[in-house]
Amino acid sequence: MQKFVLDDICCPARMEGDACHGRLVLGNETVTPVHARQDKDELVEGILACQDCGGAYPVLCGLPILVTDPWHYLWDRYDTITGLAREAGFPVGQTMDQLIRTKNADTAPRTEKEDKYESLATTHEYLAVHFDDFWRTLPEGHPFRAIVHDHYGSDFYSVAVGMLEPFLDPTMLALDLGCSVGRGVYELAGHCKLVYGVEFAFRSASVARRVLRHFPCPMNDYWLKFDGDIGEKRLLPDFSRDNVEIVVASAANLPFSPNSFGVTNSWNIIDRLADPEGTIAEQERVLRPEGILSLTSPYNWNTALTGRKRWIGGTKGVRTADAIRGRILQNFEILDEKAYIPWIFWIFERFFEVFFAHGLIARKR
Numbered sequence: 001m002q003k004f005v006l007d008d009i010c011c012p013a014r015m016e017g018d019a020c021h022g023r024l025v026l027g028n029e030t031v032t033p034v035h036a037r038q039d040k041d042e043l044v045e046g047i048l049a050c051q052d053c054g055g056a057y058p059v060l061c062g063l064p065i066l067v068t069d070p071w072h073y074l075w076d077r078y079d080t081i082t083g084l085a086r087e088a089g090f091p092v093g094q095t096m097d098q099l100i101r102t103k104n105a106d107t108a109p110r111t112e113k114e115d116k117y118e119s120l121a122t123t124h125e126y127l128a129v130h131f132d133d134f135w136r137t138l139p140e141g142h143p144f145r146a147i148v149h150d151h152y153g154s155d156f157y158s159v160a161v162g163m164l165e166p167f168l169d170p171t172m173l174a175l176d177l178g179c180s181v182g183r184g185v186y187e188l189a190g191h192c193k194l195v196y197g198v199e200f201a202f203r204s205a206s207v208a209r210r211v212l213r214h215f216p217c218p219m220n221d222y223w224l225k226f227d228g229d230i231g232e233k234r235l236l237p238d239f240s241r242d243n244v245e246i247v248v249a250s251a252a253n254l255p256f257s258p259n260s261f262g263v264t265n266s267w268n269i270i271d272r273l274a275d276p277e278g279t280i281a282e283q284e285r286v287l288r289p290e291g292i293l294s295l296t297s298p299y300n301w302n303t304a305l306t307g308r309k310r311w312i313g314g315t316k317g318v319r320t321a322d323a324i325r326g327r328i329l330q331n332f333e334i335l336d337e338k339a340y341i342p343w344i345f346w347i348f349e350r351f352f353e354v355f356f357a358h359g360l361i362a363r364k365r
């Protein structure tokens with residue numbers, strides 16, 4: 001985490017539903033901040049303290065953990081996080097480790113949470129779809145080539161960015177919600193002054209930061225699965241950007257002040273969230289007047305992720321695209337819309353997923 005981030009983030013604590021949004025400062029008497037070896041501005045590990053409510057938020061692997069219960073969050077992902085920290089060459093410090101244990105002393109014995117977005121396999125699937133070229137991964141003579149040939153000239157990101165580009169400018173502060181391994185953040189960074197990626201899964205956030213910032217260490221390759229354990233290590237092109245940062249936070253409880261951003265993206269996350277309405281409301285809150293919202297999704301509602309009562313459409317005869325459009329129109333003017341943006345995911349050599357996302361670009365009134 002670069003030091004300037006402290007000027008933009010704020011406390012995510014909730015008190016009886018209201019957010020604290022107090023100023024965060026670096027400091028805690030027990031944990032000494034650890035900086036990257038080559039760059040004193042890069043904080044790898046430390047504690048951020050809220051000047052209003054006194055809440056404490058750890059920074060690990062260069063990522064501030066800005067969630068409402070950060071110690072529990074770390075406990076749920078302890079093996080993943082300590083493993084990633086070791087891999088990056090900055091193992092979790094003894095004092096921080098002790099603090100995580102003390103804070104969770106009364107918590108039930110630890111069981112690593114089942115979150116597909118924390119898994120290594122899913123992270124590598126996202127690295128493939130975000131950063132590799134679909135046509136290069138597909139072997140010559142593979143029958144899928146002929147099936148998609150006429151319909152997949154541009155990947156999802158080219159289409160989504162193409163829709164947004166006319167409304168971006170180089171003075172803008174941008175936010176990409178549920179950024180996964182970071183392609184949306186990379187794309188926005190080419191058009192905006194500074195981009196924050198918000199991601200709830202620690203592994204995805206950490207990989208995004210390694211791909212985009214090369215900190216705490218670079219991510220140069222990934223694993224493309226062919227079949228079972230068989231696959232190939234593929235080199236990643238250089239996707240580094242100077243003007244990006246990643247924070248661990250929830251899209252439904254953003255650690256940013258109102259009216260901060262010129263543009264917010266939520267690409268393919270609304271149907272993955274417990275609180276889709278909260279996420280739209282949060283985007284509205286952090287966008288400045290006239291700010292631009294970009295939303296895409298295939299609306300693949302799943303009750304395991306989003307209780308049916310929280311779906312926006314997709315029930316009682318109302319199509320989700322219509323319900324989402326109606327919701328956005330309450331406080332936005334729609335600038336562009338596409339009914340179907342295709343997206344192909346490589347899962348393995350004989351298994352692909354194909355989505356058609358609905359896409360909207362809107363301006364806050």
Ligand SMILES: C[S@@+](CC[C@H](N)C(=O)[O-])C[C@H]1O[C@@H](n2cnc3c(N)ncnc32)[C@H](O)[C@@H]1O
Pocket residue numbers: 117177178179180181184198199200201204249250251252266267268269272273274
């Ligand atoms: C389907 S993926 C989409 C990723 C990326 N936006 C894209 O279009 O490729 C959904 C992402 O949302 C993240 N996510 C899930 N719940 C979240 C939350 N409450 N806040 C932020 N991100 C979340 C997941 O970890 C995952 O990376």
Ligand SMILES: [Zn+2]
Pocket residue numbers: 011012013020021022050051052053054055
């Ligand atoms: Zn606070």
